[in-house]
Amino acid sequence: MRISDLILMGLRNLSRRKARTALTVVGMVIGTISIVVMVSIGIGMNKIFTKSVMENGSMTIISIYKNSYVESEDGNYQSIEQKMDDALVNEISQIDHVDAVTPIYDKYVQLTSGKYQSNMELIAMDCTAMPKFGFPALSEGEYPTPENNEIILIGADAMQDFYYFSGRTPKQKTIELGKDKVSFTFSEYAVNEKKKPVTVNLNNYALFAESEDYRYNYCSYIDLEYFKTLYKKYAATLKAEDRKKALASLESYEEIRINVDNMKNVMDVQKTIEEMGYKCESDMQYLDSMLETSNMLQMVLGAIGLVAMLVSAINIANTMVMSIYERTKEIGIMKVLGCYIRDIKKLFLFESGMIGLIGGTLGMGFSYLASHYINKYGGTLLSSIMPGGGYYTEEGAKFSQIPIWLPLAAMLFAIVVGVVAGYIPARRATKISAIEAMKTDG
Amino acid sequence: MGENIEKIIEVKNVKKIYHMGHERICALNDVSFHILKGEFCCLLGTSGSGKSTLLNLMAGIEKASGGQIIIKGKNISKMSENNLAKFRQRYLGFVFQSYNLMNSMTAIENVEFPLVFKKVPRKIRRKMARDMLIKVGLGSRLRHKPKEMSGGQQQRVGIARAFVANPQIVFADEPTGNLDTKTTMEVMDLIKGMAKANHQTIVMVTHDPRLASYADKIIHILDGNIQSVEILRDITKPEEQTAASLEDTEEENKKEEKEIVSVQATENDKEMEERI
Numbered sequence: 001m002r003i004s005d006l007i008l009m010g011l012r013n014l015s016r017r018k019a020r021t022a023l024t025v026v027g028m029v030i031g032t033i034s035i036v037v038m039v040s041i042g043i044g045m046n047k048i049f050t051k052s053v054m055e056n057g058s059m060t061i062i063s064i065y066k067n068s069y070v071e072s073e074d075g076n077y078q079s080i081e082q083k084m085d086d087a088l089v090n091e092i093s094q095i096d097h098v099d100a101v102t103p104i105y106d107k108y109v110q111l112t113s114g115k116y117q118s119n120m121e122l123i124a125m126d127c128t129a130m131p132k133f134g135f136p137a138l139s140e141g142e143y144p145t146p147e148n149n150e151i152i153l154i155g156a157d158a159m160q161d162f163y164y165f166s167g168r169t170p171k172q173k174t175i176e177l178g179k180d181k182v183s184f185t186f187s188e189y190a191v192n193e194k195k196k197p198v199t200v201n202l203n204n205y206a207l208f209a210e211s212e213d214y215r216y217n218y219c220s221y222i223d224l225e226y227f228k229t230l231y232k233k234y235a236a237t238l239k240a241e242d243r244k245k246a247l248a249s250l251e252s253y254e255e256i257r258i259n260v261d262n263m264k265n266v267m268d269v270q271k272t273i274e275e276m277g278y279k280c281e282s283d284m285q286y287l288d289s290m291l292e293t294s295n296m297l298q299m300v301l302g303a304i305g306l307v308a309m310l311v312s313a314i315n316i317a318n319t320m321v322m323s324i325y326e327r328t329k330e331i332g333i334m335k336v337l338g339c340y341i342r343d344i345k346k347l348f349l350f351e352s353g354m355i356g357l358i359g360g361t362l363g364m365g366f367s368y369l370a371s372h373y374i375n376k377y378g379g380t381l382l383s384s385i386m387p388g389g390g391y392y393t394e395e396g397a398k399f400s401q402i403p404i405w406l407p408l409a410a411m412l413f414a415i416v417v418g419v420v421a422g423y424i425p426a427r428r429a430t431k432i433s434a435i436e437a438m439k440t441d442g
Numbered sequence: 443m444g445e446n447i448e449k450i451i452e453v454k455n456v457k458k459i460y461h462m463g464h465e466r467i468c469a470l471n472d473v474s475f476h477i478l479k480g481e482f483c484c485l486l487g488t489s490g491s492g493k494s495t496l497l498n499l500m501a502g503i504e505k506a507s508g509g510q511i512i513i514k515g516k517n518i519s520k521m522s523e524n525n526l527a528k529f530r531q532r533y534l535g536f537v538f539q540s541y542n543l544m545n546s547m548t549a550i551e552n553v554e555f556p557l558v559f560k561k562v563p564r565k566i567r568r569k570m571a572r573d574m575l576i577k578v579g580l581g582s583r584l585r586h587k588p589k590e591m592s593g594g595q596q597q598r599v600g601i602a603r604a605f606v607a608n609p610q611i612v613f614a615d616e617p618t619g620n621l622d623t624k625t626t627m628e629v630m631d632l633i634k635g636m637a638k639a640n641h642q643t644i645v646m647v648t649h650d651p652r653l654a655s656y657a658d659k660i661i662h663i664l665d666g667n668i669q670s671v672e673i674l675r676d677i678t679k680p681e682e683q684t685a686a687s688l689e690d691t692e693e694e695n696k697k698e699e700k701e702i703v704s705v706q707a708t709e710n711d712k713e714m715e716e717r718i
């Protein structure tokens with residue numbers, strides 16, 4: 001048989017039983033919609049919260065804190081203190097996939113600009129490592145270098161919220177660096193009246209551009225060595241016992257921050273550090289467990305879609321079996337007239353594949369519609385079943401996202417399901433004895 | 443000359459046994475005969491004697507339990523399904539008692555159906571089918587479905603379908619079984635006329651001795667055995683020769699016509715010849 005004749009005959013057979021073909025196609029449409037929509041919701045959810053976790057931190061950073069918590073055997077959390085020195089920093093820098101390591105001191109300093117005052121977090125870290133930690137771009141100035149280490153990096157919003165406490169209502173002001181004079185002092189310990197306090201003018205600075213990660217917007221970064229000299233000067237101005245405490249606090253770093261070369265390796269590096277006996281944290285570990293939940297959700301949703309698809313596959317098989325029963329006599333005639341068995345098989349496979357194709361195409365169209373309405377009305381329901389309980393979802397988030405490959409894959413899948421579902425009936429058709437077939441009524 | 447006429451069908455020691463559970467039904471018991479090219483052969487016997495079974499075996503629709511069936515020098519009992527299908531396309535035509543038309547198709551579509559399997563291009567097969575239907579007197583019923591036609595008309599469509607591909611052998615199982623006497627005669631004349639015009643071989647099953655008189659040779663069957671072979675007209679006889687040769691030239695002309703339309707079919711034929 002010519003291919004064109006085969007196609008024509010197949011289409012004719014499908015249109016002979018319009019109602020039945022239509023119903024089978026509807027089944028296929030529903031199957032396709034459910035698979036596309038379910039997968040699209042899985043993809044949408046994954047994207048939404050990967051994005052939101054991303055916005056809240058850099059995925060490749062691991063931190064070891066001096067003060068950490070461990071879960072003890074009875075299930076309570078216990079505070080522990082981890083001593084961290086240069087030897088540890090060195091050891092960590094040897095671990096595979098570690099891109100940069102820096103020890104960190106973290107202090108609060110008092111800012112003064114004329115009568116106005118404010119507070120700022122001052123984070124001291126190795127200036128050579130600074131460019132490697134995914135800081136926001138600089139809108140002004142440059143990174144400090146070992147040669148020129150007195151530059152202080154200031155968060156974009158750190159100069160807001162200066163207050164002048166006079167009378168009942170404090171006055172608020174935003175300082176403009178370069179225009180207004182600003183200085184900072186350490187304020188950890190009580191001021192020693194006998195000595196002149198250490199005051200650092202913020203002349204030599206660089207500014208971060210506004211970042212989506214709010215953590216960069218309010219703090220400042222300083223080179224570790226410069227910080228040490230400043231802090232030692234500060235300690236020298238303190239009373240004897242405070243001085244001891246202050247100098248002792250420099251002996252252990254408050255944090256060691258590690259940048260890993262790739263997101264994929266974060267968990268491995270974290271494991272190695274924990275094997276060394278240190279407790280550490282990363283955003284990745286949260287994302288990891290959430291991704292796991294999300295993947296499971298995606299699988300559950302996919303399974304629901306698959307079940308719908310399976311039902312429509314059975315539906316197609318049933319239609320084809322019925323069709324073969326009805327057409328037994330015709331099959332017999334075709335055989336006697338010299339039709340090849342393979343052509344009979346092809347004819348039935350074409351018909352069932354066609355049901356898959358039509359159903360898949362329509363289903364694809366309706367999926368976009370369904371996806372649109374889910375995004376419009378399904379937000380509250382879906383955010384509640386999402387990992388993180390909706391914490392990570394924003395207004396108008398797209399819960400159902402259909403990447404371009406999905407409808408194509410679904411359509412292909414629909415055709416394959418159609419052909420596979422039609423295969424056994426088609427084989428049955430070829431097994432029918434021509435004589436017996438012609439004796440049946442039809 | 444007489445001896446030179448080809449034995450187009452040879453049946454040698456053919457047996458057919460049906461197994462029904464533990465029961466064995468012997469429908470054909472060691473049957474041997476031959477049919478010559480261009481012969482009109484009639485299988486005559488009472489109901490249940492095994493005529494249809496024998497016809498189906500010869501047509502390759504059923505497999506023999508034993509023996510050989512040789513058509514055009516090829517043992518069809520040993521052919522694969524695929525080659526059998528090709529063989530049927532090329533050499534065989536069928537007429538059935540219950541017409542066996544495709545109910546969803548019009549008369550012209552039914553007639554062109556065997557040509558679809560032969561991959562004859564649409565336009566050409568349409569024309570062939572139309573010409574054929576006009577020949578059997580259904581020029582005004584081209585677009586009628588089987589249900590919209592009388593039994594006689596349906597059988598004419600069946601005959602048109604059997605002859606449209608110009609097969610060398612046409613098998614007919616009680617082609618007039620469902621028709622009244624007048625229509626029966628018309629249909630019989632039609633079959634015989636067509637066959638003689640194209641020098642085709644006819645194998646017809648019937649239980650009616652009156653119809654058997656149309657035949658050149660009658661094979662009497664009883665309970666799965668051949669009772670006797672009766673030759674009414676010896677087609678090898680000289681007096682027939684003149685008639686036959688006249689028809690030969692006529693056939694030659696027709697062949698030329700058909701050749702144009704079946705170039706592709708001929709190629710298929712050659713290809714098959716090599717394979718078989």
Ligand SMILES: Nc1ncnc2c1ncn2[C@@H]1O[C@H](COP(=O)(O)OP(=O)(O)OP(=O)(O)O)[C@@H](O)[C@H]1O
Binds near residue numbers: 460462491492493495
């Ligand atoms: N498929 C089958 N299974 C079992 N037995 C069969 C089958 N087909 C035919 N027979 C038996 O074979 C024998 C010959 O049957 P066949 O159909 O050839 O008879 P027939 O001569 O054509 O009769 P009729 O004139 O009634 O058509 C019968 O006894 C029948 O019962």
Ligand SMILES: [Mg+2]
Binds near residue numbers: 493494615
């Ligand atoms: Mg019979």
